[in-house]
Amino acid sequence: DAGITQSPRHKVTETGTPVTLRCHQTENHRYMYWYRQDPGHGLRLIHYSYGVKDTDKGEVSDGYSVSRSKTEDFLLTLESATSSQTSVYFCAISESVVGADTQYFGPGTRLTVL
Amino acid sequence: AQTVTQSQPEMSVQEAETVTLSCTYDTSESDYYLFWYKQPPSRQMILVIRQEAYKQQNATENRFSVNFQKAAKSFSLKISDSQLGDAAMYFCAYRSAKLGKTSYDKVIFGPGTSLSVIP
Numbered sequence: 001d002a003g004i005t006q007s008p009r010h011k012v013t014e015t016g017t018p019v020t021l022r023c024h025q026t027e028n029h030r031y032m033y034w035y036r037q038d039p040g041h042g043l044r045l046i047h048y049s050y051g052v053k054d055t056d057k058g059e060v061s062d063g064y065s066v067s068r069s070k071t072e073d074f075l076l077t078l079e080s081a082t083s084s085q086t087s088v089y090f091c092a093i094s095e096s097v098v099g100a101d102t103q104y105f106g107p108g109t110r111l112t113v114l
Numbered sequence: 115a116q117t118v119t120q121s122q123p124e125m126s127v128q129e130a131e132t133v134t135l136s137c138t139y140d141t142s143e144s145d146y147y148l149f150w151y152k153q154p155p156s157r158q159m160i161l162v163i164r165q166e167a168y169k170q171q172n173a174t175e176n177r178f179s180v181n182f183q184k185a186a187k188s189f190s191l192k193i194s195d196s197q198l199g200d201a202a203m204y205f206c207a208y209r210s211a212k213l214g215k216t217s218y219d220k221v222i223f224g225p226g227t228s229l230s231v232i233p
Binding site: 040041108 | 118149161164205221223225226
């Protein structure tokens with residue numbers, strides 16, 4: 001298994017509070033991604049990173065920000081959590097974007113916003 | 115924009131039998147990759163099989179095989195000799211082989227099919 005961890009694994013928070021989720025990898029892969037998973041939608045990309053301090057928006061980026069100050073860490077921040085952000089969040093990594101490169105996923109974080 | 119559709123929200127199969135999960139996609143591109151991911155109750159996303167669009171031969175991984183019909187934009191997954199451990203959500207995914215301005219190619223996931231295996 002690829003060395004990807006996410007913390008916390010579970011979190012319950014209240015509307016309006018800031019929340020930060022952490023993804024840590026030991027594979028030294030350049031590319032990192034944050035997805036959210038909701039019933040009926042599969043996985044949808046929030047933000048991604050193609051290197052240290054290089055990030056860009058995915059298809060559902062509103063209300064989220066990210067930072068990547070080190071190759072191994074990719075942080076996802078909900079500036080002011082809302083109930084619509086209750087979801088399961090997955091981090092993924094990939095070594096490159098060429099060929100049949102595979103994205104490897106972390107174990108997920110279940111976030112509940114009350 | 116590319117889309118991925120899985121028309122079967124739920125399916126079930128008897129242990130040791132064969133089941134086929136359907137996936138269709140829409141794209142105007144000619145070069146791309148297709149994947150099937152498995153997500154068991156542990157929530158870990160696991161790559162099951164992948165197919166390069168330029169390859170006519172269908173990919174196979176042990177009990178898992180695909181039926182790739184490029185003209186029909188269909189990519190079904192066949193699981194043979196189903197086992198209890200095959201019970202999971204299965205996601206079909208698409209990725210373009212064309213590099214974007216930031217050299218990122220987005221993976222697009224279908225909504226998933228929940229597979230139950232009956233003992």
